[in-house]
Amino acid sequence: MRTYVATPTSVTSRWHVIDAQGLVLGRVASHAARLLQGKHKATYTPFIDTGDHVVIINAARITLTGRKEDQKIYRRHSGYPGGLREERAKVVRQRQPVRMVEQAVRGMLPKSKLGDAMFRKVKVYAGETHPHQAQQPTQYEVA
Secondary structure, three states: OOOOOOOOOOOOOOEEEEEOOOOEHHHHHHHHHHHHHOOOOOOOOOOOOOOOEEEEEOHHHOEOOOOHHHHOEEEEEOOOOOOEEEEEHHHHHHHOHHHHHHHHHHHOOOOOHHHHHHHOOEEEOOOOOOOOHHHOOEEOOOO
8 A cells, every 4th residue: 555645736726715703813723724734635745735725804803712802912023122012912903903813823834934835825804805706715614
């Protein structure tokens, strides 16, 4: 018996839409990361990008459990001395709601070139509309 190994030419990717309205941030991010890595497919190969494209809509209406809205801190650094900037999740949601979802998904992907390639296949939108109707995405239900 031989082990199946996917090749980049044999991979077919589909498009999925996740409606994040009223869902928990971590749960949406973990489902999106699973789709991006291709772990839901029988042809999953760890060192080949076998994943699908994911479109996440209604990122502004995603929920955080507990007191994370006031306690969770998002940090970024400019690269200069003293360049650390910190913001609470409540402020990030008002200014850039897409950033919360993108950082959560990025944190669940591999930290490598392959993970960067997977992250380029996720599209996050704050509202209900997205410009990817031509790709005929299927609705993905997060349980």
